[in-house]
Amino acid sequence: MTRVSEHINQALHDLMESDPSVHLLGEDVSDPYGGAFKVTRGLSDRFGSRVRSTPLSEGAIAGVGAGLALAGDKAIVEIMFSDFVALAFDQITNFAAKSTSMYGRPVPVPLVVRCPTGGNRGYGPTHSQNPQKHFIGVPGLSLFEMTPFHDAGELFARMFRLARPCLFFEDKVLYTRQMYRTDDLFRFELVDDVARVYLDGAGRPDCTLITHGGLVHRALDAMRTLLLEDDLVCELLVPAQLYPVPRLPGLEDARHVCVVDDGTEGGSWAAEVATALYPRLWGRLRRPITLVNSADGVIPAAPHLEREVLVQADSIRAAVKEGLS
């Protein structure tokens, strides 16, 4: 049994061991602190100056990462809370992403920006957001998210192979969960790199849920209640690549599709997934794809208020039931 944070930590150790061109930068990432969420523990002790605790300079460290990448190395930059990636928006979108194509020939920029993300921890409005949607549709930029089903080492290798900047979101509550575990009712498999979580032996599901890594456990809780209380069978698809939206397997015979997204509603990842699916599924869908998002509001610090704003298992359950009614 491995916690997700330990799993990512191990993947970073393996990556830096196997590839001496990889650098890691971020605030307080060095030992003994090992990062705000301890994901970089042991790396600076082991890899010396390839791992650097930086000043509080999110914009510049994203740029430094891009510079290392431009000069032929590879860089991983940690943004302590993904909310602060806003400070690196210019470096990521206007330099790192664009430079892969704005010079009239491909320029490789192997840069991964790691972003601890999400709420449900009572950290308040500037430390809890899911900013994925702000980076959708930026030419030259890919978005990935950690899930409990995908090997982080393979994801890092894949992102670097793309030779373009990638944002890698890691949900802060997911850090504390175990890798490769589902609810005892469900099993999972990887299909073309998308995790498919399904009820063993069940036929065609009543609803196919699509979500990102940070929401997996809330989606599983909803699926369990839907099965036991409402007699509804759901299947769950979890892509590690969020954007460009990858091919999602097995939707051709879906009775209903519901995309669940922890970002605030409006211009959301969920809408992007639905946009990608409509042309493919148009003739078969019996009703519009259901989108479930966090509310259009800031994320309060007080847990009783925060809970109401973010997507929860009961809001997923309610949305599925409504979609099927």
Added chain:
Amino acid sequence: MIVTAAPARSPRHALYDGDLRSLLLIRHFERALLRLFEQGVLSGTTHTCLGQEYVPVALSALLRDDDFVFSNHRGHGHFLARHPDPHGLLAEIMGREGALCGGVGGSQHIYHRRFLSTGVQGESLPVATGVALKLAGSGALACAYIGDGTWGEGAVYEALNMASLWRVPLLVVVEHNGIAQSTPTSAQMAGTIAARAAAFGVRHHHVTSTDVGEIREALAPLVDTVRAEPSPLVVEFATHRLGPHSKGDDTRPPEEIRRARESDWYDRYAEADPERFARIDREQRELVERVVAEVSARPHSRPGGSA
């Protein structure tokens, strides 16, 4: 290694009761928060100002009601020195009725009268410059507290440049505690804050004393100049963080934590005036205990409700 050190010596100026009360209110409030976290009653995170309480207490007498104060993540002392309302602040942190901001903001996002804090480092300085631009000529100023680590953010320099160009009444109070979360200043700051201020033609004053009266005496004419000219001023306090950055995350070597403790004002004021200190210390400790009991018993807050 912490490069700053406050001189360890007994206070030259006797403290007013009100100042001692304020210092001890903040001290006991912060201690109570760490206890509540240990008991699992608080969620999220918190950053206590243990050891740094005297900075906002010294400044409180130099600030006017119409001044605007910008605070940061380590802001409970900034707030309590200006508004002695531990009920409202604790209710905000606990999400209870009577919360300053309905429980939406929590520990680091408070807007109460002319006091505003936010949790993104460096963000406040341009905003404070804008407020100061509006206040210029009125005699009021904008005061912004920032840490040493926050000098890593580019927004700090963009703001200082404009504040100096446009001669706005901006008082930047730097709590230089030698560390940013886990990173010592020596690993995150090249050069000095004084030289950075000088580069923008901004006056800089260094405070090494922890003596409230002495600090005030030195700062009063400088703060008057900020208002009258008007002009920006950077006041850099050499100070010490006694506790963890947030909670349970202190990775400093023990001798460094010991050194920080040795600069603490608490024992020195206790020795200087044992009887009065003990009386007010007990009074404030009991006050905070009552506040904790009262606020914990309240129902959950609703935004836009009471407060």
